[in-house]
Amino acid sequence: MSNSTSTDDIACGCGINQEDENLIICRCEEVTRAEIISAVRQGARTVDEVKRRTRAGMGLCQSKTCSRLVQRIISEYTGTPIADIQPSSARPPVRPIPIRVLAAFEPEE
């Protein structure tokens, strides 16, 4: 663990050092901390805005693993309390439907 401070640490005041920037935050989509910070620097202020720019949260777990980490990075960078950062939109899980189920479907008349 390094206690060094980079120029970026001072610029953003978020305590992020260069070593941490390659850390994978979204394992499903392999999105690094640096990519999320870049999205925040470009104006992303919610988890969904970061998702649109980086794909973090679009993976198999549907952001169950990375959403809170993304919120924390946004909070660290912007100084906004985590409670005030809009979380990811909740959507029902998508599951494959066997074609035989669809083929057997008969609409009510």
Ligand code: FES
């Ligand atoms: S870890 Fe980000 S979508 Fe799964």
